[in-house]
Amino acid sequence: MLPLNTARLLIYPCRLPLLTEIYLRHPHAQESLQASIPEEWPQQDLKEQLPHFIELLQHDPKSFPWMLWIIVSKAEKKVIGDAGFKGRPDKNGVVEIGYAMLPAYQRNGYMKEASAALVKWAFRQPHVKKLIAECDVTNIPSMRILQHLGMEEIASAGEMLHWHLLNKQH
Known part of the structure; x- marks a missing residue:
């Protein structure tokens, strides 16, 4: 059930009202x-994406929960990062994941x-057959996370590496 609950984190999917409030x-x-939001969150990339997410949810409510998820530290009751998907799975069951952690919380295993x-x-959702991701060739911590998830590097294009993970349940 939502939010996702891990040992140290609560991970909330954003519906339109919450996205608008954050923006x-x-x-x-x-x-x-039920958590404090630090001044430095959302970070610049997310700030720029929020209007797009809001517009997408207004025009396609079924995009929820295939966009922004907010990562909250249970111990601090504080937003420490975000993750999510770049839209609903496509007709082939492919969905792209992305993530960002506030610098003060990096290197603690939270993003893993x-x-x-x-x-x-x-992978528990119907029709999801493959997860993809991309990261900059210099972003070693992100590569480690993708490897930890079991993703396989499949291509490189310029400064970007492309990864995928097949859903073994399909």
């Missing part, structure tokens, strides 16, 4: 998450824990 930096977002929970959740 507007409305204090109610903290109430919705969060991304593993999301992969497990995704």
